[in-house]
Amino acid sequence: MRITDTIRRAGRSLKNAKARTLLTSLAIAVGAFTLTLSLAAGEGSRQYAEKIITSNIDPQALIVAKDKSLFSADAGAGGLKEYSEGATQYAGLTLKSLSQAELEKIKATKGIERVQPTYLVKAQYVEFEGSDKKFTSDITMYDSSVRAESAAGRLPPLGEQIKDDEIVVPQGFLKTIGIKNPADLIGKKVTFTLVKPAPTPSEAEINEIIAREGVAGLAKLTQGETSKETFIVRTVSKDSVTSLSASSALFISEQRAKELSEFLTKGTNDYQRYIAVTAIAKDSADPEKVKEALVKQGLTARTAKDLQGLLFTIVNLLQGIVIGFGVLALIASVFGIINTQYISVLERTQQIGLMKALGMRGKDVAKLFRYEAAWIGFLGGVIGSGIAWGLGTSLNPWITKQLSLGDGNYLLIFQPLPIALLILALVLVAVIAGYFPARKAAKLDPIEALRTE
Amino acid sequence: MVVILTVGDDLIELKQVTKTYGKKQNLFTALDNVSFTIPDGASVAILGKSGSGKSTLMHAMSGLDRPEAGEVIIDGENILQLKSKQIDKFRAHKIGFIFQSFFVQANETVSDNVSLPLEIADVSRGSRKRKIKAALESVDLLEKIGNKAKNLSGGQKQRLAVARAIVNEPQIIFADEPTGNLDSVTGAKVEDMLFGYNKKNGVTLIVVTHDPDLAAKCDMQINIKDGKIESIRDTKSAPKKKPTRTHIKVEV
Numbered sequence: 268m269r270i271t272d273t274i275r276r277a278g279r280s281l282k283n284a285k286a287r288t289l290l291t292s293l294a295i296a297v298g299a300f301t302l303t304l305s306l307a308a309g310e311g312s313r314q315y316a317e318k319i320i321t322s323n324i325d326p327q328a329l330i331v332a333k334d335k336s337l338f339s340a341d342a343g344a345g346g347l348k349e350y351s352e353g354a355t356q357y358a359g360l361t362l363k364s365l366s367q368a369e370l371e372k373i374k375a376t377k378g379i380e381r382v383q384p385t386y387l388v389k390a391q392y393v394e395f396e397g398s399d400k401k402f403t404s405d406i407t408m409y410d411s412s413v414r415a416e417s418a419a420g421r422l423p424p425l426g427e428q429i430k431d432d433e434i435v436v437p438q439g440f441l442k443t444i445g446i447k448n449p450a451d452l453i454g455k456k457v458t459f460t461l462v463k464p465a466p467t468p469s470e471a472e473i474n475e476i477i478a479r480e481g482v483a484g485l486a487k488l489t490q491g492e493t494s495k496e497t498f499i500v501r502t503v504s505k506d507s508v509t510s511l512s513a514s515s516a517l518f519i520s521e522q523r524a525k526e527l528s529e530f531l532t533k534g535t536n537d538y539q540r541y542i543a544v545t546a547i548a549k550d551s552a553d554p555e556k557v558k559e560a561l562v563k564q565g566l567t568a569r570t571a572k573d574l575q576g577l578l579f580t581i582v583n584l585l586q587g588i589v590i591g592f593g594v595l596a597l598i599a600s601v602f603g604i605i606n607t608q609y610i611s612v613l614e615r616t617q618q619i620g621l622m623k624a625l626g627m628r629g630k631d632v633a634k635l636f637r638y639e640a641a642w643i644g645f646l647g648g649v650i651g652s653g654i655a656w657g658l659g660t661s662l663n664p665w666i667t668k669q670l671s672l673g674d675g676n677y678l679l680i681f682q683p684l685p686i687a688l689l690i691l692a693l694v695l696v697a698v699i700a701g702y703f704p705a706r707k708a709a710k711l712d713p714i715e716a717l718r719t720e
Numbered sequence: 721m722v723v724i725l726t727v728g729d730d731l732i733e734l735k736q737v738t739k740t741y742g743k744k745q746n747l748f749t750a751l752d753n754v755s756f757t758i759p760d761g762a763s764v765a766i767l768g769k770s771g772s773g774k775s776t777l778m779h780a781m782s783g784l785d786r787p788e789a790g791e792v793i794i795d796g797e798n799i800l801q802l803k804s805k806q807i808d809k810f811r812a813h814k815i816g817f818i819f820q821s822f823f824v825q826a827n828e829t830v831s832d833n834v835s836l837p838l839e840i841a842d843v844s845r846g847s848r849k850r851k852i853k854a855a856l857e858s859v860d861l862l863e864k865i866g867n868k869a870k871n872l873s874g875g876q877k878q879r880l881a882v883a884r885a886i887v888n889e890p891q892i893i894f895a896d897e898p899t900g901n902l903d904s905v906t907g908a909k910v911e912d913m914l915f916g917y918n919k920k921n922g923v924t925l926i927v928v929t930h931d932p933d934l935a936a937k938c939d940m941q942i943n944i945k946d947g948k949i950e951s952i953r954d955t956k957s958a959p960k961k962k963p964t965r966t967h968i969k970v971e972v
Contacts, residue, residue, distance in 0.1 A: 617823055
């Protein structure tokens with residue numbers, strides 16, 4: 268018997284039992300629906316993550332630090348930490364920092380073009396124009412290798428610094444400041460009050476100053492030095508998923524951050540010590556190789572690829588969970604197909620007997636039933652994937668809005684090839700499920716089958 | 721390359737065919753040492769009560785069943801020695817079946833019902849249409865070609881079954897109680913068609929029945945009882961066809 272004739276006959280038998288065919292297919296469709304959505308969501312997330320990383324991060328950039336815990340998941344945990352020489356406080360953490368000498372060593376590492384330390388400025392308090400309250404905040408330099416998204420105002424292109432009198436405020440700060448519309452903050456003044464801690468004078472110095480200027484002179488010496496620095500808000504950066512940079516600090520230009528940081532730390536242990544530096548690898552150098560070289564020096568480094576890997580791990584895990592549910596639904600539908608096909612064989616005992624009496628080969632009878640199962644799988648796959656595609660495509664704009672993914676980004680990306688492969692896989696699963704009923708049909712004795720009346 | 725020439729006028733020859741069912745105490749002999757010959761183009765009635773073994777005899781001659789002992793020689797070939805694939809091919813190309821309860825596929829069209837043996841025999845799609853039309857024409861059902869079989873009357877269904885049996889131009893047609901489910905008028909019409917086709921095309925017709933009137937219309941009657949041949953009557957002793965047939969078989 269020709270394959271086309273077998274397929275046609277299989278299709279016709281299914282058409283004669285429309286309700287049953289449709290219901291059995293729907294069981295598969297549930298699995299197909301889930302799997303299609305998870306494929307689309309996985310693809311969407313990966314494309315999105317890649318988009319964020321390639322458009323926001325210089326692929327040649329490495330973040331280099333001495334302390335591994337800067338990158339670890341529990342970096343935010345406080346608690347009791349062992350004191351170590353040459354440590355710097357950051358966000359309530361004590362982290363081992365890099366010295367100027369180590370910075371030079373990093374600079375000298377093969378493949379590195381330039382090194383940019385991350386400057387931290389610890390202001391006593393921060394004031395915003397239009398608010399009479401005082402705030403405290405981390406202040407750090409604007410990282411030109413990472414591009415944030417702006418809620419208001421504009422950010423310079425990747426690789427360019429902001430001007431020395433400009434500041435970038437994260438959107439999350441607005442609520443605390445008491446401003447609703449991000450645009451209202453643009454062009455406003457932000458003032459830092461910096462207090463340089465007074466050096467602890469030695470006994471000889473105390474004696475000398477009292478001798479020279481009296482008690483008033485001593486008071487002045489131990490009072491420290493206060494400085495006020497004013498910046499104009501250039502941009503309010505967005506707290507979206509796209510923004511990978513620390514969105515919990517105020518950003519000023521590299522030059523100013525360096526000046527202020529050094530002003531505050533001069534004469535202290537923290538002078539010219541950095542918790543992290545950004546190293547830019549030469550265009551010809553592989554960031555991964557540079558990373559290896561740095562790790563050999565006892566440092567930790569994170570490349571753009573690492574960041575991507577981190578995001579992908581999460582995406583893959585979530586996708587795996589959803590796929591698991593889809594596969595469970597499929598397993599349930601496999602039993603549905605087996606059951607339906609067994610009933611079909613029983614119902615059509617006479618027909619099978621007749622076909623075998625007329626000389627149809629047992630394997631052709633089996634094929635007929637396998638093709639029926641294949642049709643069911645195909646139908647279920649098309650229905651499930653079709654609904655998932657239609658629903659996903661129509662819901663995409665809404666999802667984008669709800670998750671604030673940014674215009675033109677979609678969570679669900681449907682690709683024809685994986686879906687076609689999925690449907691093919693479902694057809695295969697259905698054929699495998701139809702194996703036992705098909706075998707039963709093939710083994711029917713025509714004499715027995717035709718005796719049934 | 722072997723060339724075998726078979727010369728003779730007997731189409732079917734059974735030699736000491738024995739078929740048993742069950743084992744030991746439950747052993748039941750359905751066919752007991754049955755031997756006879758049927759000439760090509762004859763119409764033969766196999767007569768007997770139910771349980772006499774007449775259906776088993778038909779199954780043995782058509783390759784549906786395999787007797788343990790003896791030889792079933794059809795067209796010069798012992799079909800008991802064929803492999804199952806070859807027996808299926810033999811049935812698809814040389815045998816047509818008509819059953820008491822029609823076994824037409826109710827949900828399929830008349831055309832698709834008749835098409836089944838052609839599909840099984842791998843007849844090319846181009847010649848199928850012509851063959852289907854010719855078969856339906858000869859049973860007077862051509863105007864129903866697109867109808868569903870379930871919309872046909874009992875007599876029409878059996879005529880459809882006749883069309884299905886003759887569509888691939890078989891050498892032998894087996895009809896198992898072809899008129900058993902029909903009233904006498906429609907039954908007579910089906911009988912006329914079968915015998916008419918038998919005479920016109922020289923096809924060997926073997927009718928299994930317990931109806932003596934139907935049996936009387938056949939050239940030859942084989943009476944069977946308890947698995948044994950009781951009597952063979954040749955009412956029209958002269959062979960209907962040219963007395964000699966020459967088969968030229970080319971085996972490569």
